[in-house]
Amino acid sequence: MQGIINFFVVFILALVGQLLAPWWMIALVPFAVQFWRPVGFLPSFLSSFLGIALLWLGYGWYQHSESAGILSERMAQVFSLPNAPALLAITVLVGGLMGGLAGLAGFSVKNIFMADSSR
Secondary structure (H helix, E strand, C coil), X not given: CHHHHHHHHHHHHHHHHHHHCCCXXXXXXXXXXXXXXXXXXXXXXXXXXXXXHHHHHHHHHHHHHHCCCHHHHHHHHHCCCCCHHHHHHHHHHHHHHHHHHHHHHHHHHHHHHHHXXXX
16 A cells, blocks of 8 residues: 555656656655655565656656657657557656656665664
8 A cells, every 4th residue: 555655656756846847756756755754675676666767657658749749750750669659668767767766776785774773
């Protein structure tokens, strides 16, 4: 249950962060959330991965729709991809991995501090 809450916290804070800060905010938000509310190794990764991946999927779809697919198709050509959905899939995967690994790092750093405080 706490992993689901972390998912929504990551999604909402990253959404606000993306509007106000640079793109790398997607690494700081999951790190901070999983440091603040650690839920476990795999749940930390998954909630962060899904939070960022769905955010970037929604934003990518929005950009694709707003430009009638022209921008997406041209960017796909720049990267030698077959079509715009392939570009969107790769974008979602990269964003999700960055968010997931940042969340995992936040969880791990919290575990290090908790282990040191018990000595």
